[in-house]
Structures are given as C-alpha cells and as structure tokens.
Amino acid sequence: MNVIDRDSLVGMVAGPLVWGAHFLTCYIAIAVACAFEFETGGPGEWGTVKTILLAVTGIALALIAVLILLAWHRWMQAGGFEKPRDSTQARHQFMAVGGLLLCFLSVVAVIYAAVPLFFLPACQ
Amino acid sequence: MTFRSARDLEEADRRDPGLRQLRSTWAPPKGFARLKEINNTFIGMLYVLTGIFFFVVAGILAALIRAQLAVPENDLISADWYNQIFTMHGTTMMFLFAVPMMEAIAIFVIPQLLGARDLPFPRVSAYGYWAYLLGGLMVLTSLLFKVAPDGGWFMYVPLTGPEYSPGYGPDFWLLGIGFIEVAAIAASIELIIGILKFRPPGMSMDRMPIFAWYMLVFGFMILLGFPPLVLGDILLEVERAFDWPFYDADRGGDPLLWQHLFWLFGHPEVYIIFLPGAGVLSTVIPVFARAPLAGYVWVVLAAVGTGFLSFGLWVHHMYTTGIPVMSLSFFSAASLAVAIPSGIQVFAWIATIWSGPGVLFRAPMLYALGAIFIFVAGGLTGVMVALVPVDFQVHDTYFVVAHFHYVLFGGAVMPVFAALHYWTPLVTGRLMSETLGRWSFGLIFLGFNVAFFPMHLTGLRGMPRRVYTYPADLGWDWLNMISSIGAYMVAAGVAVFLWDWLYWHRKHGQVAGYNPWNAGTLEWHSVTPSTNFSMRSVPIVSSTYPLWDEPELGDRVDRGEFYLPDSPDERRKTLRTGSVMGEPRQVIFLPHPAWSPIIAAIGTATFFGLAIFKLWWLCAAAALVIIIAGIIWMWDAEPLPAPNRYDVGRGETLPVHINGADTHGFWAMALLLIFDAAAFVSLIFSALFLWTVNRDLSPPVPEAEPGWALAAAGLAVLASVFFRLGAFANRRGSMIGLVLGPLAGLPAMFASGGALMGSLFDAGISPTENAFSAVYWTFAGWTGFHIGVGTIFIFYTLARALAGKVTPERRQSVMNVELFWHFTTGLALVSLIMIHLWPRVI
Ligand code: HEM
Ligand SMILES: [Cu+2]
Numbered sequence: 001m002n003v004i005d006r007d008s009l010v011g012m013v014a015g016p017l018v019w020g021a022h023f024l025t026c027y028i029a030i031a032v033a034c035a036f037e038f039e040t041g042g043p044g045e046w047g048t049v050k051t052i053l054l055a056v057t058g059i060a061l062a063l064i065a066v067l068i069l070l071a072w073h074r075w076m077q078a079g080g081f082e083k084p085r086d087s088t089q090a091r092h093q094f095m096a097v098g099g100l101l102l103c104f105l106s107v108v109a110v111i112y113a114a115v116p117l118f119f120l121p122a123c124q
Numbered sequence: 125m126t127f128r129s130a131r132d133l134e135e136a137d138r139r140d141p142g143l144r145q146l147r148s149t150w151a152p153p154k155g156f157a158r159l160k161e162i163n164n165t166f167i168g169m170l171y172v173l174t175g176i177f178f179f180v181v182a183g184i185l186a187a188l189i190r191a192q193l194a195v196p197e198n199d200l201i202s203a204d205w206y207n208q209i210f211t212m213h214g215t216t217m218m219f220l221f222a223v224p225m226m227e228a229i230a231i232f233v234i235p236q237l238l239g240a241r242d243l244p245f246p247r248v249s250a251y252g253y254w255a256y257l258l259g260g261l262m263v264l265t266s267l268l269f270k271v272a273p274d275g276g277w278f279m280y281v282p283l284t285g286p287e288y289s290p291g292y293g294p295d296f297w298l299l300g301i302g303f304i305e306v307a308a309i310a311a312s313i314e315l316i317i318g319i320l321k322f323r324p325p326g327m328s329m330d331r332m333p334i335f336a337w338y339m340l341v342f343g344f345m346i347l348l349g350f351p352p353l354v355l356g357d358i359l360l361e362v363e364r365a366f367d368w369p370f371y372d373a374d375r376g377g378d379p380l381l382w383q384h385l386f387w388l389f390g391h392p393e394v395y396i397i398f399l400p401g402a403g404v405l406s407t408v409i410p411v412f413a414r415a416p417l418a419g420y421v422w423v424v425l426a427a428v429g430t431g432f433l434s435f436g437l438w439v440h441h442m443y444t445t446g447i448p449v450m451s452l453s454f455f456s457a458a459s460l461a462v463a464i465p466s467g468i469q470v471f472a473w474i475a476t477i478w479s480g481p482g483v484l485f486r487a488p489m490l491y492a493l494g495a496i497f498i499f500v501a502g503g504l505t506g507v508m509v510a511l512v513p514v515d516f517q518v519h520d521t522y523f524v525v526a527h528f529h530y531v532l533f534g535g536a537v538m539p540v541f542a543a544l545h546y547w548t549p550l551v552t553g554r555l556m557s558e559t560l561g562r563w564s565f566g567l568i569f570l571g572f573n574v575a576f577f578p579m580h581l582t583g584l585r586g587m588p589r590r591v592y593t594y595p596a597d598l599g600w601d602w603l604n605m606i607s608s609i610g611a612y613m614v615a616a617g618v619a620v621f622l623w624d625w626l627y628w629h630r631k632h633g634q635v636a637g638y639n640p641w642n643a644g645t646l647e648w649h650s651v652t653p654s655t656n657f658s659m660r661s662v663p664i665v666s667s668t669y670p671l672w673d674e675p676e677l678g679d680r681v682d683r684g685e686f687y688l689p690d691s692p693d694e695r696r697k698t699l700r701t702g703s704v705m706g707e708p709r710q711v712i713f714l715p716h717p718a719w720s721p722i723i724a725a726i727g728t729a730t731f732f733g734l735a736i737f738k739l740w741w742l743c744a745a746a747a748l749v750i751i752i753a754g755i756i757w758m759w760d761a762e763p764l765p766a767p768n769r770y771d772v773g774r775g776e777t778l779p780v781h782i783n784g785a786d787t788h789g790f791w792a793m794a795l796l797l798i799f800d801a802a803a804f805v806s807l808i809f810s811a812l813f814l815w816t817v818n819r820d821l822s823p824p825v826p827e828a829e830p831g832w833a834l835a836a837a838g839l840a841v842l843a844s845v846f847f848r849l850g851a852f853a854n855r856r857g858s859m860i861g862l863v864l865g866p867l868a869g870l871p872a873m874f875a876s877g878g879a880l881m882g883s884l885f886d887a888g889i890s891p892t893e894n895a896f897s898a899v900y901w902t903f904a905g906w907t908g909f910h911i912g913v914g915t916i917f918i919f920y921t922l923a924r925a926l927a928g929k930v931t932p933e934r935r936q937s938v939m940n941v942e943l944f945w946h947f948t949t950g951l952a953l954v955s956l957i958m959i960h961l962w963p964r965v966i
Pocket of ligand 2: 391394437438440441
C-alpha cells in the first residue's frame with residue numbers, strides 16, 4: 001500500500017501521528033476519570049486508569065519502535081551514510097532519515113508525557 | 125545569455141516570439157481593469173502592502189499605549205479607550221499582520237521559488253486577498269466609532285458575552301476576524317497544493333527549497349489550527365445573537381469552553397506565525413553565509429516536528445484555571461518537548477554560518493541575526509513560563525507581555541523585515557539602501573530591547589498587564605518610562621524602513637540586475653524585477669540550490685530550453701508534477717483575470733458587515749450575490765481542449781484535463797473538507813467537554829421515538845447511494861442516470877435533514893434551554909448548512925450537465941460534488957449519534 005511505500009509522506013510522519021494519538025488518549029482519559037471522580041472513590045479506580053495509560057504508553061512506544069526499525073531498514077537499503085549515486089537513492093535516504101528523526105522526537109515526547117504519571121496526583 | 129539587465133530582456137523580446145507570447149499572455153489588464161488581475165505577483169504585492177499597512181496601524185496603537193503608560197497616573201487615554209486600544213493592537217497584530225503577512229510573502233515568492241507560473245487557484249488567492257483587505261478594514265472602522273472590541277485579543281467570555289458586552293464590539297471581532305479566517309484558509313489550501321503539486325520537474329521532496337517545507341507545514345497548521353477558533357467564534361456569535369447558552373454557566377454552559385477552543389487555535393497560532401519566520405531565516409542565512417543550509421533533513425524535521433507538537437500545548441495558557449494537575453503536566457511535557465526542534469533549528473543556522481567562508485553582513489542578514497537573538501531570549505523566558513509554578517507567579521503580569529513580544533518580534537517581525545529586504549528587488553528591480561537598512565535595523569533592534577527588557581522587571585515587580593494606568597512609587601515608574609522610549613525608537617526604525625522601502629530605493633537604489641545576492645534558488649534565475657510568469661521556461665532541477673550547482677541554468681531557462689517556453693494560444697498555463705518525485709504529469713490551464721473573485725469578496729464582506737447589525741434579510745441578499753459570483757466563477761472549470769494533449773516543448777506532450785483523486789481540484793475539495801471536519805470535531809469536543817465539567821446536568825436524552833432518528837439516518841445513506849449511482853451512470857455515459865441520481869438524492873437528503881430536526885422538535889428540545897440542547901441544535905444546523913450548500917452544488921452540476929460540460933471524460937466536478945455529498949451524509953450520521961445515541965449510552 002501507498003502509505004508504507006518508501007516515498008510516502010504519511011509514512012514519514014507516522015511517528016508524530018502515534019505521539020498525537022497517545023497524547024489525546026492521555027488527555028481524554030484523565031479528563032473523563034477526573035470528571036467521574038475516580039480519585040476520590042467514584043465508580044472507577046485511579047490505579048486502573050494509571051495502569052491503562054502506562055499500557056497505552058507501552059503500546060505507543062512499541063509502535064514507534066517498529067516504525068524506527070522500518071525506517072532504519074529503508075535507510076540501510078538506500079545505502080545509509082553512503083553518498084547517493086542518483087536522485088532516487090538521494091530521495092530514499094532523505095525520506096528514511098526524515099522519518100527516523102521524527103520517530104526519535106516522538107519517542108522523547110511520548111516519554112515526557114508519561115513521566116508525570118509516576119509522580120503526580122491526578123485531579124486537583 | 126541570461127538577461128543581466130532590463131535592456132537584454134527588451135532586446136530578446138524583439139527577436140524571440142515565444143517570449144513575446146508569454147509576455148502578452150501574462151500582461152495584466154490596463155487601467156481600472158487592473159483590479160481584475162489575479163496573478164500571484166500582483167496579488168502578492170498588494171497583499172504585502174496591505175500587511176504592512178495593518179502593521180503600521182497596530183504600531184500606532186502600540187505607540188498610544190506606550191504614551192499612556194510612560195508616566196504614572198497619566199490621563200491621556202481613558203480606561204475605556206485603553207481597553208479598546210490594546211485589544212485592537214493585539215488583534216490587528218496577530219490576525220491582520222502576523223499570519224496574513226506570511227501568506228502574502230509566500231503567495232508572492234512560492235511560485236517563483238518553485239518555478240511555477242502561478243499558484244494552483246489564482247482566483248482563490250485573489251478572493252482571499254480582497255476578503256482580507258475588506259475584513260480588516262471592517263474590524264478597524266469599529267475603532268473610529270469607539271465601538272471596538274475591548275475584551276482583550278483572546279476575547280474571554282463571559283466578559284465578551286451578551287451580558288457584559290451588550291454593544292457591537294465583540295460582534296465586530298467575531299464576524300470580522302471570522303471573515304478573515306476565510307482568507308487564511310484560502311491561502312493555506314493554495315500553498316499546500318502549490319507546494320505539493322506545482323514544483324518544477326526533478327524537484328523531489330528532498331530538493332525543495334527549505335522555505336517551501338516551512339510553508340507546507342504552515343498550510344497544514346492553518347488547516348487544522350483555525351477550525352477550533354472558527355467554531356468558537358460561531359458559538360459565541362450565536363450565543364450573542366440568538367441566546368444559545370454555550371458559555372453561560374447558569375444554563376449548563378462553561379466559559380472555559382471558549383478558552384479551550386481559543387487556545388486549541390491560539391497555541392498553534394504562535395507557531396503558525398513563527399514557522400514561516402524560521403523559514404525566512406533558513407533561506408536568508410545560507411545566502412549570506414555563502415554555504416548550503418547545514419543539516420537540511422534536520423531542519424525539515426524541526427519544521428514538521430514543531431508543527432505536530434505545537435498542537436499539544438494549548439492548555440499551557442490555562443494553567444491557572446483549575447484543570448487537573450495531571451492534565452497540566454501533559455501540556456507542560458509537550459511544551460518542553462517542542463523546545464527540541466526549535467533548538468535543532470538554531471544549531472543548524474549556527475552550523476551553516478560556521479561552515480561558510482565568512483558572513484556578509486548585509487541588511488537581510490542583520491535582521492536575520494537580530495531575529496535569532498531576540499527569539500532565543502524569548503524562548504528562554506518561554507521555558508520559564510512553561511513551568512507550571514512559574515506561570516502561577518507571573519501569569520497576567522508584564523513578564524508575560526515581555527515574553528510573548530520577544531517571541532513574536534524575533535519569530536515574525538524581524539524575519540518579515542529580513543524577507544522584505546531580501547525579496548523586494550524581485551518587485552522593484554532595485555536593492556534597498558544598505559545605509560538606511562543599518563539605521564532601521566539598529567533602531568529597531570536596540571529600541572526593541574530597550575522597550576521590552578525592562579518589562580520583565582516591571583512584571584516581576586508585580587505590574588499587571590491590561591491596566592490603563594498605575595500609581596507612582598511602586599518602583600514601576602522609570603521602568604515604564606524606559607519602555608516607552610524604546611518603543612519610540614522602534615517606531616523611528618520602522619519609519620526609516622518605510623521611507624526606504626516605499627520611496628527612496630525605488631528612486632535611488634542600486635539596480636539589482638541579475639541575482640544580486642548570489643543566491644542559489646530559482647526566484648533569482650534571471651533579471652529583476654521578475655516577470656508575471658516567473659520563468660521563461662520551467663526548468664528541470666537537480667539540486668536544492670540549482671543556481672549554485674548549475675551556473676548555466678539561468679541561461680538555459682531564459683533561452684527557453686525547458687518546458688512551456690511559449691504560449692501560441694495565449695492561454696495562461698503551468699505544469700503539474702508528482703508530489704514526491706516531481707515528474708511532469710499535466711499541463712494546467714490557469715484562469716485569466718476576472719471580476720468574479722472581487723465581487724464574491726465584496727459580497728462576503730457585505731454579508732459579514734450586515735450580520736454585525738443583525739440585518740438578516742440583507743444578509744440573504746448578499747449571500748445571493750456570493751452564490752451567483754461563485755457560479756459564474758466556476759462555470760469555465762475543467763477546460764477540455766480537443767485533442768487533450770498539449771505540446772510542452774522538449775518533444776513531450778502532456779494531458780490538459782485529467783479526472784481523479786490526483787487532480788488539484790479534488791485535493792482542494794478534500795483539504796476544504798478536512799478543515800470542515802476539524803471544525804466539526806471541535807464541536808464534538810465541545811459536547812464532551814461540557815459533559816465532563818457538568819456532571820450534575822448530564823445531557824438530556826431526547827425522549828422521542830427512535831423512529832425519527834433512524835429515518836434520518838436511512839435517508840441520508842440513501843441520498844449518498846443515489847448520488848453514487850448518478851456519478852456511476854455518468855461514467856458509463858448515461859446522461860439520464862446522471863440527472864436522475866442527484867435529483868432523487870436531493871429530496872432524500874432534505875427529508876433526512878427534516879427528520880433530524882423533527883426528532884429534536886418531537887422531543888421538545890429548544891436551543892435556548894441549556895448548553896446541551898444548544899449543542900444538539902448546532903449539530904443539526906451544521907448538517908443543514910451542508911445540505912443547503914450541497915443543493916447549490918447539485919443544481920450547478922445539473923446545469924453543467926445540460927450545457928454538455930459533464931461527460932465520462934470530464935467528470936471532475938461531479939467527483940468533487942459527490943465527495944461533498946458523502947461528507948454531508950457522514951455529518952448527518954455523526955450528528956445523529958451525538959444527539960440520540962451518546963446521551964443514552966453514558
Ligand atoms: C514596538 C512594537 C510594539 C509595542 C511597543 C507593543 C506594546 C504592547 C504593550 C505595552 C502591550 C500590553 C498592553 C497591556 O497589557 O496593557 C501589548 C500587548 C500586545 N501586543 Fe504588542 N507591542 C508591539 C508589537 C507587537 C507585535 C509585533 C505583536 C504581534 C505580532 C504584538 C502583539 C501583542 C498582543 C497579542 C498583545 C496582547 C493584547 C491583549 O492583552 O489583549 N505586539 N503590546
Ligand atoms: Cu502557547
């Protein structure tokens with residue numbers, strides 16, 4: 001399919017898209033949990049929400065890891081650091097490295113967002 | 125034989141019929157009819173002038189603010205005036221200067237940078253420009269009558285709601301700014317498609333000029349960042365005009381909803397302003413450092429990464445509003461993460477300077493370096509206020525005023541001046557004065573720091589923003605005096621700039637000739653001023669800096685060695701290429717100058733202007749003008765010459781007319797619908813948000829028979845099926861099927877809309893009752909609006925069909941209309957779910 005094609009722009013920004021999904025999930029989950037007063041003994045359990053969000057974080061990181069492997073693979077196929085011979089190879093290198101870097105940025109952003117889960121009370 | 129001077133060009137014109145044809149094809153109409161011109165060079169020039177005009181107006185307002193605040197207990201300006209003045213200063217700077225100015229510059233240079241003759245939809249840019257001009261003037265007139273909005277540039281409710289602002293002020297803001305957003309969307313669609321599809325052959329994504337990358341991200345950010353504001357605008361205006369209580373806490377609304385919607389837009393907005401500025405820096409710095417941009421792919425990463433992350437920041441403007449700490453921390457996290465790409469960018473610039481043989485300190489470069497300095501300083505205080513506890517302390521003080529002016533000045537104003545110094549020779553054929561440039565830069569840079577650095581201190585000493593005066597002896601007096609002096613230095617610097625830009629250099633400036641900065645990108649390939657058609661022939665490009673890597677390229681372009689070197693049929697046209705690789709795919713016949721865009725813009729302005737005063741019948745008349753102008757405008761769409769091939773030169777021919785999802789027309793419709801969908805998602809967000817903050821008043825379950833809702837859903841799907849059949853019949857060449865499909869679909873859709881409203885009536889839900897019922901009716905209204913627009917589209921399609929303009933080979937408009945109809949069906953279904961299913965489930 002065209003999306004995982006090596007020339008796909010959507011493929012290039014897949015990492016940040018995962019970050020976006022993770023970010024939204026966390027935001028909505030906390031907003032809903034707090035609205036239902038999970039923390040102060042509402043119908044749900046704060047611990048559960050936290051576990052779910054950590055799991056979601058795990059999934060997000062795993063997904064990005066897969067994307068990193070894919071991009072890495074494509075980059076190696078395109079010759080890695082080698083000087084490109086022709087314009088096709090140059091383009092493939094660019095798309096792969098671009099995707100790779102965006103994935104790294106997304107990893108950092110996802111981890112940043114997950115860190116407070118360990119330290120902060122939820123709703124105050 | 126690149127043209128090194130204007131005389132070369134005139135001489136070549138005599139010998140060279142291809143060049144002569146191009147020049148006459150692209151010559152603007154003369155005299156008053158010049159206003160019909162839609163070419164991007166003309167529209168871009170007006171756009172830039174208008175942007176600077178609004179900058180000056182907002183600057184005069186800033187001068188008034190600083191005059192008032194220079195000494196304590198001043199009575200130059202009354203409290204009431206002061207509120208209007210700072211609100212209009214902020215509003216004009218943000219909505220009428222910063223964003224449009226970047227669009228303006230892009231509309232002017234992007235086609236030249238990309239070797240295209242024009243943008244994909246020249247009439248849309250023309251319409252957008254006139255809408256911007258008229259809308260801006262409309263907002264400003266409110267100040268003349270002292271009825272300007274006075275609730276601050278972010279217009280917080282309830283202050284701006286019907287109860288506390290009964291006058292016209294907020295309506296001017298909501299409708300005027302709402303109107304200007306139309307122009308922003310027009311420009312964003314134009315730029316996205318222009319950059320993705322109108323590049324020269326061989327310019328694959330990895331060779332795009334870096335400015336184009338930034339503007340691509342900019343376009344997408346407008347497309348996704350403006351919808352929440354548009355929605356918030358609509359909701360607030362509806363609350364003010366018809367008393368639907370979205371933000372009214374007494375009836376289950378919530379003022380915080382406005383803050384969310386505003387900042388969902390407002391934070392991306394900061395980056396929408398700043399990314400093009402960074403794009404200018406990434407363009408200018410390599411030229412004056414005489415080295416290619418270091419780490420191209422890293423800079424692309426920075427632009428794209430910033431674009432994404434900036435959407436995860438909005439709540440950091442709301443730290444003090446009592447949102448759960450955990451949620452706050454997510455936004456704090458993203459605010460810190462977004463510093464990474466910004467940092468990478470700054471390092472890339474430094475590395476570029478490092479790798480070159482030495483910097484040429486010409487005026488554009490001075491402005492660029494000044495921009496980096498100011499922006500980095502603003503970024504440092506930004507990291508400070510991104511920390512929740514710091515923000516608790518300095519929120520709403522002059523510390524924040526200092527911070528965001530540093531960011532905005534460094535991120536937008538200085539780069540704009542750099543860009544104007546750099547690209548003006550493309551318009552006037554002359555260089556701006558170096559001496560005056562140094563003076564204006566010196567005054568602006570020093571003055572800015574003198575004005576705004578002390579504000580950090582006044583802020584830390586507790587001076588709140590938005591106060592029209594202050595008592596003496598709080599330790600604020602002399603700091604304010606210094607700030608005011610600095611502000612007047614900036615004003616003097618801007619005056620020097622304007623004198624040079626508007627007058628001096630046109631008379632006395634050095635003739636720029638060929639590539640005066642020795643730049644590497646295509647807009648400098650030939651003699652200045654550049655022509656309306658940008659390129660004698662559309663070149664084949666093989667690197668990011670074609671003029672550096674292939675010194676003879678300019679000659680070959682001017683000799684007409686590449687694509688589309690002539691225009692025997694006197695039609696304006698350009699090439700369309702593949703999005704990623706940039707291979708030639710199609711010749712686009714561009715429209716010629718016409719009155720329809722300007723008439724449509726005047727109609728739209730009249731519509732919004734009358735809506736301020738609630739003159740609904742006259743509004744309807746204005747809407748009619750818009751529709752008629754729109755239909756005339758669209759009538760000659762989809763040109764299909766026979767045979768459908770055009771000789772583009774170099775022994776190649778390309779099709780002129782293509783159908784399908786790859787065409788620029790289809791993309792425009794799809795992007796417009798993405799915008800629309802984002803606004804609709806914001807509406808869903810609003811419903812969910814109201815629900816989470818209002819747990820005691822859960823959304824009313826419509827106590828109606830589900831029959832209405834099911835009927836509405838069924839009919840909507842049926843309408844889509846009919847339309848599909850009609851389009852299918854057209855493909856098979858059946859005229860009857862083409863006419864019958866939509867004609868059968870239309871009543872189904874109307875019935876569906878009727879049933880949707882019926883279900884609300886039946887349940888006795890009235891929009892003014894509480895916030896949820898108002899939201900339900902907004903869902904219904906949104907769907908209804910699309911049914912209305914879709915109806916116009918259908919009659920337009922049928923008229924085209926009867927005129928023989930719809931055939932199996934020529935079915936693009938039908939495809940676009942069909943897409944719109946399926947989208948409408950989707951809206952109807954989601955609305956039904958939100959009204960009837962969701963309240964039952966929770
Ligand atoms: C030398 C030029 C400028 C000066 C002297 C200046 C001065 C000021 C001052 C003193 C305020 C605070 C008013 C108050 O809170 O009472 C203010 C607010 C503001 N300024 Fe500027 N400004 C300048 C340029 C700009 C630029 C270039 C932009 C944007 C691109 C901008 C955007 C804003 C905004 C958004 C506000 C907030 C308005 C509000 O509180 O609603 N300013 N300006
Ligand atoms: Cu922000």
